[in-house]
Every structure is written in structure tokens, then in C-alpha cells.
Amino acid sequence: MSKVTAADLISGTNGPGVAKKDPIIVADGVTRQFGGLKAVDVDHLEIPRNAITALIGPNGAGKTTLFNLLTGFDKPNTGTWSFDGTNLAGIPSFKAARSGMVRTFQLTKSLGRLTVLENVLLGASDQKGERFWASFIPGIWREQENANREKALELLARFKLDAKKDDYAASLSGGQRKLLEMARALMSDPQLVMLDEPMAGVNPALTQSLLDHVLGLKEDGMTVLFVEHDMHMVRHISDWVVVMAEGKVVAEDVPEDIMKNQAVVDAYLGSHHDTDLGSITGQIEMEEALQAELAEERADADTEAATDKEQS
Amino acid sequence: MNTAGPAPLVRNAIQWGGALLLALLLTLGLGMATATAATDHDGKTVASIQQTEEEESPYSFQGSMRDSDREPIVGVEVTVTDESGFSGTGTTDESGEWSVGVPTPGTYTVTLNVDSLPDGITLRDPAHESREFEIATTAQQGVLFAFGDPPSAQPTTDPGESETGSETPTGDDSETETAAEQPRGQGFMAALTQRAINGLFFGLLLALGAIGITLIYGTTGVSNFAHGELLTFGGIVFYATTTLFSLPIVAAIAITLVACTVFGWLHDFALFKPLRKRRVGMVQLLIVTIGLSIALRYFFQFLIGGGTQQLSINRGAAIAIGPANISTSVLIAAGISVIVLAGVAYFLTRTRMGKATRAVSDNASLASASGINVDSVIRTVWIVAGFLTGLAGLLYTYFIGGAIRWDTGFSIMLLLFAAVTLGGLGSAFGALVGALFIGLVTEISTLWLPADIRYAVALGILILVLLFRPQGILGRKERVG
Amino acid sequence: MEILNAFFSAFVDSSSAAFALAAIGLGVHFGYGGLLNFGQAGFMAMGAYGFSIWTAVVAPTENWGWHPIASFLSAIVVGIIAASIYAFILGLPTLKLRGDYLAIVTIAAAEIVRFSVRTTELTPITGGSQGMTGASIKTDIQEINPLPSGQYGFWVFEAGAYDTWVRIIGWSLVAVAVVLVWALFRSPWGRVVKGIREDEDAVRSLGKNVFSYKMQVLVLGGVLGGLGGIMYILPRALQPDFFATPTTFYLWTALLLGGAATVFGPVIGAILFWALLNGVRSIIGVAHEYGFFFGLSSTQAAQLSFVFVGIALMVLVVFRPQGIFGNKKELSFNV
Secondary structure, eight states: OOOOOHHHHBOSSOSTTOOBSSEEEEEEEEEEEETTEEEEEEEEEEEETTSEEEEEOSTTSSHHHHHHHHTTSSOOSEEEEEETTEEOTTOOHHHHHHTTEEEOOSSOOOOTTSBHHHHHHTTOSSOGGGSTTGGGOHHHHHHHHHHHHHHHHHHHHHTTOGGGTTSBGGGSOHHHHHHHHHHHHHTTOOSEEEEESTTTTOOHHHHHHHHHHHHHHHHTTOEEEEEOSOHHHHHHHOSEEEEEETTEEEEEEOHHHHTTOHHHHHHTTTSOTTOOHHHHTTOOHHHHHHHHHHHHHHHHHHHHHHHHHHHO | OOOTTTHHHHHHHHHHHHHHHHHHHHHHHHHHHHHHHHHHHTTOOGGGOOOOOGGGOOEEEEEEOBOTTSOBOOSOEEEEEOTTSOEEEEEOOTTSEEEEEESSSEEEEEEEOGGGSOTTOOBSSGGGGEEEEEEOSSSEEEOOOOBSOOOTTSOTTOHHHHTOOTTSTTTOOOSOOOTTTOOSHHHHHHHHHHHHHHHHHHHHHHHHHHHHHHHHHHHHOOOOTTHHHHHHHHHHHHHIIIIISOOOHHHHHHHHHHHHHHHHHHIIIIIIHHHHHTTOOHHHHHHHHHHHHHHHHHHHHHHHOSSOEEOOOOOOOEEEETTEEEEHHHHHHHHHHHHHHHHHHHHHHHSHHHHHHHHHHHOHHHHHHTTOOHHHHHHHHHHHHHHHHHHHHHHHHHHTTSEEOTTHHHHHHHHHHHHHHHHOTTOHHHHHHHHHHHHHHHHHGGGTSOGGGHHHHHHHHHHHHHHHOTTOSSOOGGGTO | OHHHHHHHHTTTOHHHHHHHHHHHHHIIIIIITOOOOSOHHHHHHHHHHHHHIIIIIIOHHHHHOOOHHHHHHHHHHHHHHHHHHHHHHHHHHHTTSOHHHHHHHHHHHHHHHHHHHHSGGGHHHHOGGGOBOHHHHHHHHHHTOOSOSSEESOGGGOEEHHHHHHHHHHHHHHHHHHHHHHHHTTSHHHHHHHHHHHOHHHHHTTTOOHHHHHHHHHHHHHHHHHHHHHHHHTTSOBOGGGGSHHHHHHHHHHHHHHOTTSSSHHHHHHHHHHHHHHHHHHHHHHHHHTTOSTTOOHHHHHHHHHHHHHHHHHHHHHHOTTTTTSOTTTOOOOO
């Protein structure tokens, strides 16, 4: 696959908040405050269409918060943003999802006591049988359900989950849940897929296949925006990198050049890129709490991954 | 996965702890059951209270009757009845005063026997011959009968207006007023003051119980639906020690508080700690508390029966504060509450354990990671909650007039939860504010609304507050989402 | 014999049917929808009072000359509407908040309803703390009873014409409710609802209007609760204090006994609840007759059966959270 260059994506001189030739998301003046702290303070940000954009930054930089704001899962203090030309500010999350942008979560949200297949079927949009009264008459939704089922099975096959289709999602490993979540998101044929730390807690054996799947999304004509910690992953698959620190967008560039940017080095304090900037600047209790939970979750996932390995 | 290993151990612990709990209760219970039987033989069964002496019946209707020259009217009969068939009669004495005791709070019909009125004296408003009144959280309810014609200057059609002036020569005492009687003027202010003071005291008692709930919720995430039973337990032990075993009051209080503290500790040791070890889910725990509540409540009923039991304690004389009458016992109860609440505040903010408690409340896994022994914090919280709630139970029996029922705690449990939610789940100071608020609302609302829906008013306000400020009065918004 | 009698009569008794309906509603709320409703008694009260006020106070047969069937059916519809409106009002402020807020609001609202209907001010409409007599609410249903008077059934299941008629109505409603729930939760609608129980944010991210689904679930379960309330009062009288918090708690016991997220669980649970309660009560009663329990009175002995209920609930929820019929894999409580 041919690598995209900066010139293919941006118009004008590069810098934080640079305009894109064909943006799918345009955000302006988006701020979100937690107590006295501005978790997100983005002046202007455009996400290029049909490209893979990585959103990186140290812990507590506001990446996930920005994700939540853009998808309607959190409400900003100020700001407007649009998706594919339609204003999304103040739109509830489910409507944002219907407009064609589907997200996944940092802590995987697989629906444990539903089967793998049911999980994916839930991703289908406009299923008539999901209306209360219509659900009593199978005639209304049976045909659509069968079509969805076929599509779901194809997706499961693509993500190599088809053998587990009748298992409860709770029985999957951490990495498989990530895949399931992605398959579920694809059920609605979204234009934009937003992945929040797709690699977190994934068994190393599965990372490569996960990366391939992300690349595959772009080939299918979708736009991908993802949050990630690990620069190696980012360098490997992304076309464009946006760096956030302390709520602001501090730099944007192609992955090859991004780490040369002084602002990025400052943001990571020149040390290991996983350094917790949040605690160094004495930022937020809340983020700390979140990270603690996260660490637990990761540890769990790791154990699971290890068990998986042993079993296989 | 790993249930095979520790499970039998845990099961043993549950069984052993449960047996201990049961044994303790049974020892206490059998003693009480026999003691109850003993009092029965003395013919002092509480269920059949039919007399008018105040000492034995803390709930009462009372008043004084004076004619238009403010001379006491002697020998007038007043009958108090309710729908369950209770009936009590009182007669005015030389000073024109009367009082009729009733067994339980509730709605009563107070009827003046017109035939017993001296010649020439008539009720000003014939409709007042028979009226319904409510005995609520306060034990004594004043009932006024006005005689003679209203002053000619006043319109006869508006008795409410005509009674506003305290100088009207109609025998208008400044007793506790019922809501509907005098919605305006000085009488209203007096009623408001009385209600506000009562509400404040009620709120203080609620706060003692509510802080326990909020601490437990904060540290363990469990909404303890059996919390009301902790309160009842305090009341029952107090009843047993003072009335059945006739211990001196200081000993009774000491035994009650120790028993409640142990009871709180037992909750953790015998039940919740083993369940934590088993990693039982939140909803399961919630339902365990429901089961515990049912079991304990009926066990209490088993011990003391389904009726109201009177405590043989001296409730002290009434003293006037401004236009309001407050019994000294209530004042003492309030004073103790304030001191203990201050102690709790000191504990939470100044002591190492208190700070640890707040840290666990804030984030248990983080607290645990920073070296706080979460288990010992939770144990402490249960002990403190047992103590505070037991004390609340003890004072509450005192406050409502020296009486205890098997479901006393259960009946105000929702108010405790309302207080906790209003103040913001998990915040101890919030629980205090919420409790005072609920206390005031329940009492003051009776000025305008029927007294029998005053709890409903408090709960309604809770829902309204949640509508506009889901995090509660003092809660942090982030906790809601 | 006495014990068996008490135990088995619960299998046909209309109280079991009433509890089954309300427990199915609770199962829809909690088992399928993950909603923590601790005020099912409030929904039952709305149904029962809607029905009774329409029958006894509005009295279409007497005042407007309606046919008793029309009056009876319209009374049920009124009960359903009352329960729906109540569910809607409760859901509006709470369904967007964390689950325990719904728990607190439902339990508080149920008590508000009870305090309100029993206030003296409303005696002309609700009957105040006395409620309404059986005679005043049974007129229509007695009128349309197709069974000629006499005894029906056999052995412990024998009952008079009226009771049999009420039993038929009650268990028919239970059958309808079971089919309804079964159909709903195998449809895509049910799938969305179960998804919300697992993680509402995930379902939201897939473009479903989570709030609207939760509201539908709350109303559906509430209506079933309302029907349960109606069925409960039909064989006796309308008593406001039945609709208090303990009733909700007993319904939870029944639900968990059978298994929350199962179709038949609530029905079996309701039957078993009554069967065991009555059974234990009569066992204790018999034991008491033979001189057990020392000098305790028989009422005291009877109270022990409720202590047993409480302990059973605790043991059940700890050691068998999926209920007797639940699938352990599907129902471990992670809500």
C-alpha cells in the first residue's frame, strides 16, 4: 500500500489545527472543564477523510475526553463540530452514531451475557424488529434479520470469530473482545470508525491481525481515527498523527516526522513515551483514579491473554 | 475459577458468624420474651392503654378550656377515638386542663361532649365539636376549643382571623397549633417555630442514622436496606434494659451503645466480610440486605410483638422556647446528637482512620494501592455505623415519646435514604445537610398539608431535587454519570 | 395433611397469579432490562387503585349504564394507563442517571403513592387508610362470572364459583404475560434491551436510543405490575398497606427464587414463594401445637416464618444467584 504524504492531506503550511483538503470532522473551540482543569481545549482540528489518523499524547492529555465529546458521550462547555458537513454539537450520542460514525471503547464493552452473534447483530442499523410493537410480528423483521445474520457471519469470519458465534461474549479473551467490538461497529457500514486504544490489553499474538484489520477498514473506504499510546503501532499503520498534551493539540504531522517535532518531545518530556505527564504536572485526581482502574483492567487482560496463550 | 479453594472456609465463616449472631440475638431475645410475659401478668399490657395519665402514655391530646372571661371550665368531657376502635376519655380539671393518652401515632377524632359543658357555655364554632387530628412525630398534640361568641368587631364567618390576637378574651392558649387552624398571624409563627424546632431535632436524629448509611455506601458501595433495623435494634435494647430489666438509665444507655456497636461489627464480621471475600456482586449484596432486613424485622416482631411498647423513662418537663414548647428530653437528645455529630466530623477530618475512610470512599482501589487496609477501614465504618445508628434508635424512641415498635427503623429508613441521596451519595457532610433538610420539610409541611402525608412530601422533594440536581445538594457531578 | 394443603393450594391460588404477574414485570425490569426497581408495589398500587376507583367511584355500570363487561375491561385499561403514566413520570428524571437513582426513586415513589392514597383527605376517592371493601370493587366481575354457583376443583384446589372465576382470569393473564415476554425477548427488540442491561454505552454507540428503550421496559414491567395489583385485590379488598415496601421485597424474593432472566422463573418463583411461606407457617403452627417453641405464643411462632423468608432470600442470592431455574452461565449478577 502506498504511503500517504503530508501534501496529500493538508492544504497550506503544516502546524497544529492545519486545514485538510477533505476533512470528515471539523471541530472548533471545543473545551471541556472538570472542576478547575481544562481537560480539553481544542481551538481547531480537522480529521482527513479516507485516511487513518492517530490521536496520541501522554496520559491525561484529553484524548479520550475529546473522543467522548465528538461522539456525544460527554457534553463540552463550549465548541462546535461537524461530521461530514452536518453539525453534531449538542446531538445525543445515539444520533451521532446513526449519522455514520461508530466508536469503540478503551475498556472494551462487549455485552457479556449476549452471544457473540447477538453482539454483532446489535450493530445493524434500522432493524424494524427493534421497535416495540413490530417486534411481536416476526413477519415484519424476519427477512431483514436473516440478511443481517448473513452479514454478521461474514464479519465474524473476517475477524476469525465465527467458530465462537454461539458463545457468550463474556467467555472471549481481551483481544477477541476488541475484535468483536470492531466487528459490531462495522455492522452498520459506518463512514468513520473511531477506535479508543484498540491495542490496549490485546494478546501480542493478536496485535498484528488487529493492525491488519484496521488497515483493511481504510481499504474498504472507511475513515479511521484512533487513540493510541504505542508509537510503534502508530508509525506502522497511521497516515496522519495528531498530538495532544494538556488538552490542546500541540502538533500534527505524518508519522515519520512527528517525533522530530519539538512540541511533541516536550509533551513527552523527552523520556519514555509512556511517562505519565498527568501526575508530573500534578494534574488530576480523577485521571489518576481512571488510570488505576485501567491498570487493573490491563492486568486482568494480560492474565487472560497469558492463559489464552497457554491454552493454544 | 478459584472458588474451589477458599469457598468451604468462607462458608464455614459465614455459618459460624451467622450462628454467633443468632445466638446473641436469641439470648437477648428469650430474655426479653420472658420479660414481656412478666409485664403482661402485671396487667400493664400496652396494647390496652385506656387511661389518661401522661406518664404511661407519651402520645396524648391535651388542651385547656376557658370561658370568655378566661376562667377555667371544669368537668368537660373529651373523647378521643380512632378507626381501629380505640377510645379514651378525659375530663377538664380545676384549672380547665385535660389530656387524653393514645397508644400510637395516627389520626384520631377528638370529640367534645357538649352535654358536659356548663350551662350558658357553647362552642363558638359548632363544627369544632368533633374534629380529626394527627399525632405525628411529636408526642403531644394540643387541641383548642373556643367558647362563647367571637368579639363583635371580628367577622363571625372567619374563625381563623378572629383567633389571631392573643388578647382576645376567648381562652386562646399559645399551645401547639394544628395546621389548619391558624394559617396566619402570631399563631402561625408559633406553629412554624414549633415545627421548625421539631424538624431540626428530627433532622439531627436522622443525620445520626444517615451518616452510617453514607459511610457504608461510600466505602463498600452497598446501599444497606437493613439499616433501619440497626436503628430499631438500638431502640429495642434500650427498651429491654430500661423497661424490662429496669436498669439505671446510665447503665441502660451504656449497654445499648455497646450492644449496637457489637451489632454493627457483627454485620461486617459475620456477613459482609465473608461476602466480600466471595466477591459477591453489588446487586446481590443489595438483595442480601433486603433479606437481612426482612429477617431481622420479623425477629424483632417475634421478640416484642406487633404493637407499640412503651419505655418507662422520664421524659422531662416541657419548657418554653419563644412561642414553642419543647420537652427537656428532646433538648437533651438534640444536644447529644450535636456532640456526637461533631465527634464524627472530627473523626473523619482529623484522625488517621477517618482520613483513610474518606480515601476509601473516594477510590477504594487507589486507597488500597497506597497502603490503606481497606478491610479494617470497612470494619471501622460498620462499627461506627452501628454505634451511630443505635444511638439514633435510642434517641428516636426518646424523641417520639418513649415508644418502640418492631418496625420503627424500617418506617423511617426511606427518610434516611432520602437524606443520604439529597446530600449526595457517599458524602458524610451531605448526609447531615440532607437529614436536617428532610427533618425540617417533614415537620414544616404539616402546616399546610395533611400530616399523614408528610413523609410523602419529603420523598417527593427528594425526587424533585434529583430531577434538577442529580448529584444531590453537595455531591460532585462526576459521581453521577 | 394440613401442611400439604397449605403448600399445594399456592399452586392455584390467585395470590400466586398476582405475584407471578408482578414478578414477571419485575423480571422484565431487572432480569432483562437491568433496571433496579425497588418500588414494584407502587406500580401494583397504581393498577389496583386505577381499577378500583374506576369500578367503585366512577362506576360506569351504575352511572352511565355500561355493560359490566365493558366496565370491567375499561377498569383494567384504566389500571394499565395509571401504571404506564406512573412509570413514565418515574423514568423521565431517572433513566438518564446511574442505576441506583432509579432504585431510590422507585422505592420512594411507591411510598409516596401509599401515603397519598391513605391520607384522610382523599377518603372519598381512595377510601383512606381503610381502602375499599371487596363488595365495592367486585360488582362487575361478579356480574360477568359465567360459572354457576357451586364448588369447583378437587382436593385442596377446591373453591367457590367466584374464586374459581378470579383464578381463571388471573392465570390466563399470567399465560398471556408469559407468551408476551417470551415473544418480546426473542425479537430484535429484546436483544437491544438485553444489550442495554449489559452495557448501555456500548448500545448507545451503536445508534440505539437507549433512553427510549429503557422507558419502554419500565412501562412494560410497570403495566405487568399494575395487572398484578388488580389481580391481588380481586379476591379480597383494597388495602393500602399491602402496597408497602415489604411487598416489593417479597416480589424480589419470588423473582430470584425462580430466576430473573427466565420466562417461567418469575411464575414458578411466585408459586414457590407462597407455597413455602404457607408451608413453613403451617409446619411451625403444627410444631407449636405439639409444644415446641417453649412458651411462645402462636403469633410469635408464625413470625418466624418471615424470618425464614429473609434468611432464605440471603442464602439464595449468595449461593444460587441465578435462581432455581436460571442458567448459571447467563445469570451471574454483574449488573
